[in-house]
Amino acid sequence: MTVFSDMWAYLSDPANWSGSDGIAALLGQQLLLTFTALLMAMALGLPLALWLGHLGRGGFAAINISNIGRAVPTFALLALLVVAPWPGTDSFGPYGRAGLATLIALTLFALPPIITNAYVAMREVAPDVREAARGMGMTGRQQFWQVELPLGLPLVVSGLRLALVQVWATATIAALVAGPGLGQIITDGFFRSNYGKGIAGAVVVAAVALVLELLAAMAQRAVDPTRRTGATATPGGGHDDALSVTGATVESSAEPVG
Amino acid sequence: MTLLVQAAQARLPSADEPSCYSRLVNDWVCGDYLTDRRSEIVDATVQHIGITVVAVVLGLLIAFPLALLARRLPRLESAILAVTTGIYTVPSLALFPLLVPFTGLTATTVVIGLALYALTILVRSLLEGLRSVPDEVRESATGLGYGRGGLLMRIELPLALPVVMAGLRVATVSTVALTTVGSLVAYGGLGNLIKDGVLTNFRAELFTASVLCVLLAVILDALLVLAQRVLTPWTRGVRT
Secondary structure: OHHHHHHHHHHHHHHHOOOOOOHHHHHHHHHHHHHHHOOOOHHHHHHHHHHHHOOOOOHHHHHHHHHHHHHHHHHHHHHHHHHHOOOOOOOOOHHHHHHHHHHHHHHHHHHHHHHHHHHHHHHHHHHHHHHHHHOOOOOHHHHHHHHHHHHHHHHHHHHHHHHHHHHHHHHHHHHOOOOOOOOHHHHHHOOOOOHHHHHHHHHHHHHHHHHHHHHHHHHHHHOOOHHOOOOOOOOOOOOOOOOOOHHHHHHOOOOOOO | OOHHHHHHHHHHHHHHOOOOOOOOOOOOOHHHHHOOOHHHHHHHHHHHHHHHHHHHHHHHHHHHHHHHHHHHOOOHHHHHHHHHHHHOOHHHHHHHHHHHHHHHOOHHHHHHHHHHHHHHHHHHHHHHHHHHHHHHHHHHHHHHHOOOHHHHHHHHHHHHHHHHHHHHHHHHHHHHHHHHHHHHOOOHHHHHHHHHHOOOOHHHHHHHHHHHHHHHHHHHHHHHHHHHHHOHHHHHOOOO
16 A cells, blocks of 8 residues: 555655645644634524524524535535635635635534524423523523523534534535645645545544544533533433434434535 | 618527527526536436435445444444544545545445445434334333344334434435535546536536535435335324
């Protein structure tokens, strides 16, 4: 398997890591894009979904958004955004036209898991807990901030985790439309038949994806109120798992990764 | 007389006016494109359907024994779930190149990659589905003399079907969308047209292929819903 020795040679050469199109720079670009898109999606989706979940309305729309999102190929949306004459600018920050298209596509793709999970999180707070809170004389606002949000937070964070990994993966695809990010290394290596390089890029992307997933899983565990008190521990399962296909979340989570 | 000839000449050129997908016009929606490039579009769609169906079926064939194994040996369950989730985390654009050294630039690469993604969803939904069968039902079946195999095939699987089908729908729709990324190794079905559309700034091709992708996902999803209704007649009316 000479490709693997090529890959190792590519990865272990410090010259490939530095420079404006080195691995480090592209990694930085992709991380920046990923987090910008995630923050934009959070700013757009979280308040709306949490509020609707608190009121218990609009569930049908929230669930269906994710179904539609799943059917639209990321690649197709990116391609359409790049070729379309709008959104106007030919340059956007350091990334150019494809960068802006990528940012829009990434934000759109981060929305479904964030919205559905936030909505479901609010709805899955046990009704008796809600009733007890009302019985204690809490106003709607207090109920939301002191009861529903803390209890629903793990599921909300699970949606963010899913969105984060998904956005990271999708950012790779930007390279297919000449966008920024690590995907450039993969497509470049591929189209020039330098498979070692392509695989090196793939390894870096996959490794960072796993790191992000682990970090997000840790964050998710840290915000779980039931874990802090040591009441219940559900290893490897339960509703807080972003990929599980069960009852309330049957239609809501499990988005394709890139 | 000359006026008439001129008028006729003025009307004639409309026959070889640039079609709506020429470089000058470059419309997004273009009927001529559909008729002129019909065979190309049909080929891409057939390839897309083929890759999707083979990948999902392959994923299901691998997921089934894995789920049974995970159920029999609870210690293996968390390992199987961890590994499949790990695969799911790897972006598709990264997974295909990783498979190329083993399978080359063939449709097999795309099919295996997509099957791995489908596998993750299917193993989970199979496990959840089997777990959703009430213990009382299982006990009564054992009491009626069902063996392990009979219990699985005739009691547990049919009852698990709604959850399994939900997983299958998610897996199928995702696979249709992900197949486009296979254009990296030149086997992406409609993705090939999308890629070509971007490279050559060919709007009609790009738009048509994108719409067909979404349509394909919706049609396959509808077919699965239909199949579920046929396979689980007892759930009709008593929606749980």
